[in-house]
Amino acid sequence: MKGRRIGLLETHAHENFLADLAQIAHAAGYEVTLFTGETVASRLRQRLDTVAYEWIIKDDDESLGRFLGRVSDRCQALDLLYLFPLYGSVPDFFRYARFSPSCKIVLSIYNANSWVGQNLRFTPKLYNYARLPLRQILLRNVDAVTVEYDPIQQYLNDLLPIPVNTMTPVFSRRTTHSRPADGPLRVTVPGNVVASRRRYDLLFDALEALPTERRDRLSVDLLGRPMDESSDRILRQAARYRKRGWQLTTHEGWIDGDEFEQTISESDILLSPLCRRKAHGIATEVYGQTKSSGVLGDSIRTATPLAVPEWFTVPNQFGDGAVSFADSRELAALFDLLADRGDRLRIARRGAAETADYYALDAQAERFRSLVEEVCEDHLNQSVVDQR
Known part of the structure; x- marks a missing residue:
C-alpha cells in the first residue's frame, strides 16, 4: 500500500x-x-x-x-x-x-x-x-x-x-449542533422539491390527518429548491398549509451547503416520502433496490434518524435509526408519537448514533x-x- x-x-x-x-x-x-x-x-x-x-x-x-x-x-x-x-x-x-x-x-x-x-x-x-x-x-x-x-x-x-x-x-461527523429537548418536532425533507422523486402528498395528507390543535407540535422544512412545474404546485400547496397555521418552511433557490448541513443537524428526524419507482433514461429504477437516496447519507453525516416508506429496503447498518410508515395515516401517527419526545424518539436517536459510529x-x-x-x-x- x-x-x-x-x-x-x-x-x-x-x-x-x-x-x-x-x-x-x-x-x-x-x-x-x-x-x-x-x-x-x-x-x-x-x-x-x-x-x-x-x-x-x-x-x-x-x-x-x-x-x-x-x-x-x-x-x-x-x-x-x-x-x-x-x-x-x-x-x-x-x-x-x-x-x-x-x-x-x-x-x-x-x-x-x-x-x-x-x-x-x-x-x-x-x-x-x-x-x-x-x-x-x-x-x-x-x-x-x-x-x-x-x-x-x-x-x-x-x-x-x-x-x-x-x-x-x-x-459521519459528531455534530456540534444541539437538538432541542422540547418544542415542536423538527421534521426535515431534504432534496430538490420534485414530484418525480418524492410523494409530498403523503406529507400533506399526514398533516390533514392530525387534529388542528396538534399543529404546534410539528415543524416541517422542505429543504430543497424547486426544479420544475411540479415544484411550483408543491410549494403552492405548502403555502396553503402555512396560511392554516402549520409551521412549514420552503426555499426558492440554491441552499448553501453549510445551511443545508446545519438544518439537518438540528432536525429531529429526516423524512423521505420517496416514490417507489423513478424513470431514468430507458430504464425504471426502484429506490432501495437499484437506486439509493441521498437522505441516507444525510442521516449518516449528522447522526439524524430517518423515516422512509415501509417498502424501501433499508440497509441493515441503520438499525433502529430508521423508522418506516405504510401510508399517510401511519405517518401522522408517527409524527404524533415522536412529538411526545419519549422512548420512541430516544430509541431512534440512539440507533442513528450507532449508524454514525459504523460510518x-x-x-x-x-x-x-x-x-x-x-x-x-x-x-x-x-x-x-x-x-x-
Whole structure:
C-alpha cells in the first residue's frame, strides 16, 4: 500500500460525496488527485485542506475529450482511478467508452438498471437508447463497480461479470449542533422539491390527518429548491398549509451547503416520502433496490434518524435509526408519537448514533483501503500470470 496513488473523477455534481470520499481516501493513507470541474472545485476548496490534494481542473470551455486526455496522461502515474457516476450526452458517452487509462478503474453506479439494461421502458427520446451499449462498453473497461449500499450490491451481483463492492462515499461527523429537548418536532425533507422523486402528498395528507390543535407540535422544512412545474404546485400547496397555521418552511433557490448541513443537524428526524419507482433514461429504477437516496447519507453525516416508506429496503447498518410508515395515516401517527419526545424518539436517536459510529471516518478509511488494495492486488496477480 505504501506510496499508493489514486484519482477521483467527478466533473459537475455530487460535490458532497466527492468531498467526503476525498477525505476518506486521504485518511486511508493515499496520495489523492482530484479531477473535477471549476464550479465543483470552488465549492470543494471551501471544505477541504487544499494542499492535501493534487487538483486537475476542467476549464469551463475545455472539451470533455481534451480533459479526459489530460486525465489519461496523469493516470500513468496513478495506481487506481475512481469514477463517480458518469452523466452527459451521447457524444460524451462515446468519449467515456473510449477512455482507457493505464491504471486500474473503479466505477461507481447510482442507477443500476440504466447500466445493466434491466426494467427497460419506452421513451420517445431516442438518443437515450444509444447510451446503454456505450455504458456496457465502459463496464467492460473497468475492473470493479461500487454501489452505495448492500441491497444494491446484492441486486447487481448476478448481473455483472466483474466484482461489485459496497462503498458509501460518506462519513459521519459528531455534530456540534444541539437538538432541542422540547418544542415542536423538527421534521426535515431534504432534496430538490420534485414530484418525480418524492410523494409530498403523503406529507400533506399526514398533516390533514392530525387534529388542528396538534399543529404546534410539528415543524416541517422542505429543504430543497424547486426544479420544475411540479415544484411550483408543491410549494403552492405548502403555502396553503402555512396560511392554516402549520409551521412549514420552503426555499426558492440554491441552499448553501453549510445551511443545508446545519438544518439537518438540528432536525429531529429526516423524512423521505420517496416514490417507489423513478424513470431514468430507458430504464425504471426502484429506490432501495437499484437506486439509493441521498437522505441516507444525510442521516449518516449528522447522526439524524430517518423515516422512509415501509417498502424501501433499508440497509441493515441503520438499525433502529430508521423508522418506516405504510401510508399517510401511519405517518401522522408517527409524527404524533415522536412529538411526545419519549422512548420512541430516544430509541431512534440512539440507533442513528450507532449508524454514525459504523460510518466514522477511520472505519470508512479502512473499508476504502480494503477496496483499493483488493483491486490493485488483483492487478498485480494478473500481471504475474501474464508474465508466465
